[in-house]
Amino acid sequence: MTVDSNNDLEKQIAEWRAYMRRRRELHQPDAEELEDHLRDRIAELTAAGLHSDEAFLIAVKRMGSLDELSREFAREHSERLWKQLVLTGDGDGTPTSRTRRELPTMIAFAVGAAVAFKVPVLFGVDFTDDNNGGFYLRNFGLFALAPLAAYFAWRRRVSTGVIGVLVALFALGAVAANAYPMAMDTQTIVLTMIHLPIALWLVVGVAYTGGEWRSDRRRMDFIRFTGEWFIYFVLIALGGGVLTAFTVGTFSAIGLNAETFVGQWLVPCGAMAGVVVAAWLVEAKQSVVENMAPVLTRVFTPLFTVTLLVLLGAIIWTSNGIDVERDVLIIFDLLLVVVLGLLLYAISARDPAAKPGVFDKLQLALVVTALVIDVLVLAAITGRITEFGFTANKTAALGENLVLLANLSWSAWLFLGFVRGRLPFGKMEHWQTRYLVVYAAWAWIVVLAFPPLFDFA
Incomplete structure (x- = not known):
């Protein structure tokens, strides 16, 4: 396949993908699955000797027999040859529904992230203690992002090999954050605290892509996810700030001091859980x-x-x-x-x-x-x-x-x-x-x- 024909094919697929993503009833995993099917069929047809344009049209026709959304796509672009290729016969295909386990599973990962943040307290390591605060600063990226990577590993049903890569990279980050003899007033510890979350966020990208990190399309999906996740997390943080203010104010009105609970439990545990909740919102409420x-x-x-x-x-x-x-x-x-x-x-x-x-x-x-x-x-x-x-x-x-x-x-x-x-x-x-x-x-x-x-x- 020549470079020009490959570019033309990518443009056609991009138009098809853009239409799919405008469908509010179609969730991103469903659209991704449909696109994977489309690309697989195009690859099979081009391997059999067809030109990329012919392979695309025939693949869309076959997708039309699988899902009603492809038929709607052909109807919207009625001036194209897709219409006469796809609009053949009837079908009752519907978008794939999300599994009912997704919400409780997300809650379980979010709770696990919150609990994991407090586990070191059992061993005498409290982030409110000046002597132990450095431990949490060093390991903040691990506490925040390991549960998120685990959530995506479950959601994407990644292979054992990918799980091994994820575990190895997070373990490497843990060693780098804790094994080096860096004092809290050194430049290198500050650089580690800044760069380790960046490195681990890109490890989360491996889990998000389901191990398909070499795919340009999947990496672009992760870039899109990053922007959307940031928006949701900021919104959650703003809501959490309001909740915190009301909690402190209302308990103070009845003579109780809630600042210890807020500072040691509500804010840190809520922040850790919010990382996972924001990711779930991106997946569930994309429109x-x-x-x-x-x-x-x-x-x-x-x-x-x-x-x-x-x-x-x-x-x-x-x-x-x-x-x-x-x-x-x-x-x-x-x-x-x-x-x-x-x-x-x-x-x-x-x-x-x-x-x-x-x-x-x-x-x-x-x-x-x-x-x-x-x-x-x-x-x-x-x-x-x-x-x-x-x-x-x-x-x-x-x-x-x-x-x-x-x-x-x-x-x-x-x-x-x-x-x-x-x-x-x-x-x-x-x-x-x-x-x-x-x-x-x-x-x-x-x-x-x-x-x-x-x-x-």
């Missing part, structure tokens, strides 16, 4: 957040574009260099990460078959502006390292900004090609999904190599 998230992306993309342009203009106007103190570096890196997050989620929510528009040009401006600021930050970091030498913080900042520079540079080039009509949007999708491996590799390097490299200082 709600799918309408919300693209709107938020379109609102904040122009706002961040203006902010970065004003910031860049202020730097040029005042001729003030960028301060490379740790707090300032964190702010700039967080800003670039937010920009990257907006880019990723906008890509995941976009119809790949749609033509470039004004919003795509706005995103290009956002990426280019972020790229220029990243170059300025790198110049400041390099100058500081040249003058004072390497430290764990500066080296980590240098590496992270180089990782972001590579992504933003190629993203800007791909976006420019797409806006000018010279590159398909699928190139951007593939680049972003495959670059997740780079983020994972860098996070693990910081967690595993930086402490001994910088003498655990």
Whole structure:
């Protein structure tokens, strides 16, 4: 199959997938299962010698005999050949229903996450104790994300081999967080606390994809899930904040002090459980957040574009260099990460078959502006390292900004090609999904190599 025919096939499948996801009664796992069936049939037909277009049309016809949704798809696109291929005979196919065990199972995982967070207390390790607080800070990513990975492993019914990989990676994270002799006032422990949750979140991605981490489509699904999960978790956190305030206030009104219960049980256990609950909400209530998230992306993309342009203009106007103190570096890196997050989620929510528009040009401006600021930050970091030498913080900042520079540079080039009509949007999708491996590799390097490299200082 040639590159052009493969691109055309992906566009056709993208249109078919976009239609499926607009069906509110069709849950994402059902749509994914249908797409897997479609791709399997296309692969069989192309292997038998058919052209990709012919294989797609015949595969849709056969899918039509399996599920009524394919018939509705053909009716909506009545001008296409799909109609005469699919609308043959009658069928009563219905979307696959969710199993009744899903809600109680989710509750069990959420409760398990909350309980696991308090288990160390049985061994005298209390996070409210200043002497033991470091243990929870080191292991926060493990407490929060191990139950989530287990939940997806159950939900996706992953193989024993994938379970072994998940267990091994979480065990590696536990060793890195606890075996190294790092004091709480060192740079390396702070870097570990920041990067270990990132590394483990991408391990959760392996469970989310059901072990199909090499699939660009499944990695893009995980990117989409990440954005939707963040929205739900923030909403849960806001609701939890209101609940906390009411709990403290009402108990105080009757002369009881609930602050100990809230601080030691309600907030930490609720946060751990909320990680799993937010993931379940993404899976169960996608039609709600799918309408919300693209709107938020379109609102904040122009706002961040203006902010970065004003910031860049202020730097040029005042001729003030960028301060490379740790707090300032964190702010700039967080800003670039937010920009990257907006880019990723906008890509995941976009119809790949749609033509470039004004919003795509706005995103290009956002990426280019972020790229220029990243170059300025790198110049400041390099100058500081040249003058004072390497430290764990500066080296980590240098590496992270180089990782972001590579992504933003190629993203800007791909976006420019797409806006000018010279590159398909699928190139951007593939680049972003495959670059997740780079983020994972860098996070693990910081967690595993930086402490001994910088003498655990």
